[in-house]
Amino acid sequence: GAVVSQHPSRVICKSGTSVKIECRSLDFQATTMFWYRQFPKQSLMLMATSNEGSKATYEQGVEKDKFLINHASLTLSTLTVTSAHPEDSSFYICSAREIAGVNEQFFGPGTRLTVL
């Protein structure tokens, strides 16, 4: 149980285009989903917290207009990187927390974004 999927696993895009990444909780309902990014040999940094049906809360320094987050249902959150640039190239990982859990987040397999 507690499986989280992400799609796509890898994406390469041209500078200036937008990319959408999906995060799904497959066998549980998640009121809260989290988006992280990870640079090589660095720790995961929380970008934003999204709650179903409400606006996402962004961490300091994360541009909300650049990283659009939509948590439309209890099993799906999307991250759209708008007008992507090479510096946005990174590993993006989502996690989800069950409605009635023990404060544990379950992580997706990650999405490798490369912007040319």
Next chain:
Amino acid sequence: KQEVTQIPAALSVPEGENLVLNCSFTDSAIYNLQWFRQDPGKGLTSLLLIQSSQREQTSGRLNASLDKSSGRSTLYIAASQPGDSATYLCAVLYGNNRLAFGKGNQVVVIP
């Protein structure tokens, strides 16, 4: 702000030796602490989760301890195997459900 430090950043051990990985955090007001494994280019695999009221958790060859008052956790891996080669991440849950991660211990087990 919660800061998590993992020492050593990287280590290599011969197969069969026990591994000791250290994690420290600055704010002892945590809900829980979790150890993850991450293989190159992959996502996170949860290994052990220790609630703030617990002092240790065990799973097979893995044992993790938590000393909340001193802000420390140690992950022990007994009788290491080449398949244990990976990066091990420590994370603490604090504040408003925020997870703070360390940079990881990169482990290589030499056959």
